[in-house]
Amino acid sequence: MANGLRLAGKKDEKIIFFQQFLKHPLQIGSVIPSSPYLERRVLDMAEVRTCKTVVELGSGTGGTTKAILSCLPRDAKLLSIEINPQFHSFVKTIDDPRLIAHLGSAADLGKILAQYNLPNPDAIISGIPFSTMPEELGKRIIQEIARCLAHGGRFVAYQFSSKVSHLCNPVLGPCKKSMEILNIPPMRVYRWEKNGFKPQT
Template identity: 55%
Template sequence: MANNNKNNSQINGRQIFVQQFLKHPLQVGSIIPSSRFLERRIIEAANVDSASVVVELGPGTGGTTRALLNAMPQHARLVSIELNAYFHNLISQIEDDRVIAHLGSACDIQSILAEYDLHAPNAVISGIPFSTMSRSLGTQIIEAVSSVLAPRGRFVAYQTRDRVATLCRPIMGSEQAEMEFFNLPPTRIYQWEKKMDDMVEQPAL
């Protein structure tokens, strides 16, 4: 019976993804949810198991959100920022005190963290499709992510195209990338680590 419920949930998740993709093709990055293989790679790339604050941009139907929660420490917090009201409602129904479902834009990540009195995130994970947004909007989001990340914090973006890498290199430098073929469509996982500030404060004269 439990397997039937899980299968029905997966089928419903796919149907919802297709419906929202057809309604909002520029907002939804894929026509079906991420596979468990892709979720595992995302978790490893972001070092979620040692994070205290994680931000998820574009959680969709919540499959990756649940995978992150399963991997996170019990004391950690997860802020899921979703622009799509239908997806946001689904995330709001997740029964876990560690998750904060926020309806809003990824551009506002700094003010959103301040609203919930959270410190700089150790990881920001993005499933939003940079390939379908304007260059200026994509750059704005990446600059916002870079500004809030903790030193050595990681930005992980899973994408079907390489637009995010082109936008991110001038801001966060060269990326690490790998492909997950056990996902439809096959998806790249991009990773950046925020460098420590190597400027040493000079003593006052």
Template identity: 35%
Template structure:
């Protein structure tokens, strides 16, 4: 897939639904490497991605995942999920058009009990606090006890929300991305109601 094609799909979806798409530009390789390189991929069997867009992170995740694992990519836009299905030929990828809030139901539907990791670029700064809380509650509930949530965000809105739901949150900043982004690695999920 050409970068021009991915940029065209990203830009079109951003213009159609700017509050639902984090950026008109796909994640840079610098952001992808900074976010994903610290992870021990050998241990991961089920990974969930919220808001895969045109799939720069999706492809990088699949490159790192072991055979027999599964990547569930969830996006509200059928244009993005169709793009992933048409441009990524990998049996480990399951692209689903749905809200991230329904992650528990989606995994159950596909006989996947829990996730080892969630990666998200959906913009928590443009959604309601209630919706953001529901997504992060569902995320903490669906993750294994030693699971992690990785997030890349233009703004730091998500930081206090992660602190309430994870026992360990680390952060960094990547300048070499358009736009520059905050990165978060949240580990040790606290189950909803704990």
């Protein structure tokens, strides 16, 4: 019976995810949540198992949030930022003391970290679609990520488009890139490591 309820819950999440994509196609980067294969690749590239503080930008219905928590150290914290109220309501139901679920914009990352008295994160993981947002907003978010990330920290973005690399490379330098084909749609996964921050002039 419990397994049946879990399967029904997963189905409901996918339906709601698709409905929200239809309502907000520029805000959501895919028609369905990430696959377990994509989640595993993202977590490995972000080195989540070694982190004390992780930020997730764009939690969706919480699938990747749960995957992060499954390998996050017990004394670590995960700040999950979601701009969509419907998706945020899913993430708030996750019962884990390490999780802070925040409804808001990635562009306010620094203020949100300060609000919860969190240190500079060791990893920032992003599924928000940089390809469909206004250029200036994308640049502002990347600047916030670069400013807030701990020295030596990782920024990992999984994206359908390569737009994020054009925004991020001038700020954080060259990236490592891989492709996860076992996802709908196939996703590019990018990783930057903060060794020097180049603020825009």
